[in-house]
Amino acid sequence: MSEKKNSLEEKRILQKKLQWYTLEAEDGEFNATEVEAMLERLDELESLPEKEDGADFSEPKEALKRFYQKYAGENVEN
Numbered sequence: 001m002s003e004k005k006n007s008l009e010e011k012r013i014l015q016k017k018l019q020w021y022t023l024e025a026e027d028g029e030f031n032a033t034e035v036e037a038m039l040e041r042l043d044e045l046e047s048l049p050e051k052e053d054g055a056d057f058s059e060p061k062e063a064l065k066r067f068y069q070k071y072a073g074e075n076v077e078n
């Protein structure tokens with residue numbers, strides 16, 4: 001398997017576990033340390049590109065724009 005395919009599989013597994021923690025885990029089953037570690041790993045796997053078309057990805061407006069494009073499928077200006 002290629003490295004890209006492995007990371008996609010790892011992302012899928014982590015997202016599935018997080019969904020379980022979010023939607024199904026009982027109070028006694030929740031492990032904040034594990035959830036935090038999974039979120040940090042997902043951040044590593046989904047690292048932001050350097051700069052694309054002069055965009056500053058650290059800017060809040062850019063972050064909100066990326067969020068809407070990724071999760072809402074919207075093309076947002078400003």
